[in-house]
Amino acid sequence: MSTPFRLAVGTAFLALLNCIAGGVAAELVFTLTSPALEEGGRLPADLKCTRDGGEGVSPPLEWTGVPDGTKSFALIMHHYPRGTIKGRDAPSHYWLLWNIPAETTAIPKGNPASLGDEGSDKDNNRTGYTPPCSPGAAVHEYTITLYALDAALEILPNQDSNAVDWAKMTAALTGNVIAQSSLTFQN
Numbered sequence: 001m002s003t004p005f006r007l008a009v010g011t012a013f014l015a016l017l018n019c020i021a022g023g024v025a026a027e028l029v030f031t032l033t034s035p036a037l038e039e040g041g042r043l044p045a046d047l048k049c050t051r052d053g054g055e056g057v058s059p060p061l062e063w064t065g066v067p068d069g070t071k072s073f074a075l076i077m078h079h080y081p082r083g084t085i086k087g088r089d090a091p092s093h094y095w096l097l098w099n100i101p102a103e104t105t106a107i108p109k110g111n112p113a114s115l116g117d118e119g120s121d122k123d124n125n126r127t128g129y130t131p132p133c134s135p136g137a138a139v140h141e142y143t144i145t146l147y148a149l150d151a152a153l154e155i156l157p158n159q160d161s162n163a164v165d166w167a168k169m170t171a172a173l174t175g176n177v178i179a180q181s182s183l184t185f186q187n
Contacts, residue, residue: 030065032146032181036109043187049133056131057110058095063146066105067178070148073100074173075116078166079132079142092122093166094130094142098153117157119164127160132187145182147173
């Protein structure tokens, strides 16, 4: 085998290893996605509130690149209504979910298996998911954030609880988040 040929084969082999290693590294990024939602896109008709002709159920979610040491997951869906300011005001929360088992990598549409424990709805009337129902022609931005946690959120109950609101949920997350990933959409 000639030296230039060996050099070319060696270079190609190293490039292949680099691609493989690069692909593995890329998968280790904690990423939240949805087969129904596109980042920055519009909420599909079937996921709108029932008033707007939708099913009023939570969107399907999937995630990859779970960090080492993850003991559970928590999820918050929220939006800042007109007149509120991020960092100053609490947003409207549409879904507070914790105690999602560490081996979970997806939540199907509507969360039919009732994974995790749920906090109060947007209006603090019951527990569970509140579907977006933007008034009239207004377009609002909603964010779903998934948190990989290094421990269970022990200050929150091990059951659905209407007493858990935005403030209690975010306080419980403090000091327990390994990584987080968000998905934003409009309605």
